[in-house]
Amino acid sequence: MPQDDERAKIAKQFMDGLPHVSALGARLTGFGDTRAEIEMEWRADLVGDPRTGVIHGGVVSALMDTCGGASVMAHPDLPNGTATISLRIDYMRSATPRQKLRARAECFHITRTVAFVRAIALDDDEERPVATATGSFTVER
Amino acid sequence: MADRNEPLDRIKSRRNAAVAAIVDRVPYITWLGIRFDRRGDELTAVLPFSEKLIGNPALPALHGGVTAAFLEIAGLVELTWASMWDDMESGRFVPDATLPGTAPRLAKTIDFSVDYLRSGLPRDSYARARVVRLGRRYSSVQVEAWQDNRGRPFAQANGHFLMPQGG
Numbered sequence: 156m157p158q159d160d161e162r163a164k165i166a167k168q169f170m171d172g173l174p175h176v177s178a179l180g181a182r183l184t185g186f187g188d189t190r191a192e193i194e195m196e197w198r199a200d201l202v203g204d205p206r207t208g209v210i211h212g213g214v215v216s217a218l219m220d221t222c223g224g225a226s227v228m229a230h231p232d233l234p235n236g237t238a239t240i241s242l243r244i245d246y247m248r249s250a251t252p253r254q255k256l257r258a259r260a261e262c263f264h265i266t267r268t269v270a271f272v273r274a275i276a277l278d279d280d281e282e283r284p285v286a287t288a289t290g291s292f293t294v295e296r
Numbered sequence: 297m298a299d300r301n302e303p304l305d306r307i308k309s310r311r312n313a314a315v316a317a318i319v320d321r322v323p324y325i326t327w328l329g330i331r332f333d334r335r336g337d338e339l340t341a342v343l344p345f346s347e348k349l350i351g352n353p354a355l356p357a358l359h360g361g362v363t364a365a366f367l368e369i370a371g372l373v374e375l376t377w378a379s380m381w382d383d384m385e386s387g388r389f390v391p392d393a394t395l396p397g398t399a400p401r402l403a404k405t406i407d408f409s410v411d412y413l414r415s416g417l418p419r420d421s422y423a424r425a426r427v428v429r430l431g432r433r434y435s436s437v438q439v440e441a442w443q444d445n446r447g448r449p450f451a452q453a454n455g456h457f458l459m460p461q462g463g
Binding site for chain 2: 174176200201204211212214218219240242244245246249
């Protein structure tokens with residue numbers, strides 16, 4: 156993933172420092188040119204179904220939301236900030252327990268006021284997505 | 297049929313045990329700090345504010361992902377609760393968090409769509425869900441979340457769920 160060095164470094168510091176992002180143990184692993192990538196480790200306290208050890212869907216949502224916002228910030232239009240307006244998530248399958256969870260997002264269109272994003276959540280099997288999402292975000296100028 | 301003469305304290309403790317059987321075994325619900333208030337069959341999800349729920353510390357505001365997760369949990373618990381209510385009240389099904397094998401099975405989220413209406417303040421949040429359609433295979437649920445003012449929700453959502461199959 157292309158890295159727009161200085162901005163990417165600032166974005167990483169900013170994202171990784173957000174209280175909820177750091178509470179999840181998530182970190183920005185890619186940033187730049189309308190795209191962002193975030194990953195986190197599987198953790199027992201984030202499990203939704205103790206019978207299977209599958210991570211809760213809410214964690215997947217949080218990861219996609221964060222990654223979506225990051226992709227807006229990675230747009231070359233350089234917004235000052237962003238907030239989620241709406242987010243729709245489709246869950247394709249359960250994330251495999253004890254595997255890393257990864258989200259990739261792309262801000263594929265931006266206007267003066269609104270950014271449009273699609274995102275995907277993956278575990279080790281990148282051929283079969285865990286979830287996909289589409290969202291709209293505010294653009295602070 | 298419900299027993300008209302069942303002692304009130306027994307009704308309450310059996311219903312509260314049923315809510316606990318759904319909620320207590322999910323680590324992520326505990327991690328977020330969500331609990332459920334019950335009045336009759338009405339459930340209110342409560343998310344007490346804590347520092348780790350913050351997304352943007354500059355405002356500060358609740359993380360959008362926390363809001364989504366809160367709504368999804370409120371919806372899923374309401375759906376599980378609503379789907380077992382009749383069997384529970386008639387005594388056909390007695391969920392008990394302390395007995396393995398009697399924990400209610402949870403539905404799977406197919407899709408979930410969240411509208412962020414205003415930013416979540418660093419305060420306690422509440423949510424109530426309504427099962428719009430309870431099907432044998434698919435169900436549809438609406439959820440609304442608010443903070444200080446019930447009439448000014450800060451987020452709403454609707455989602456579709458795949459019901460647990462085969463008993």
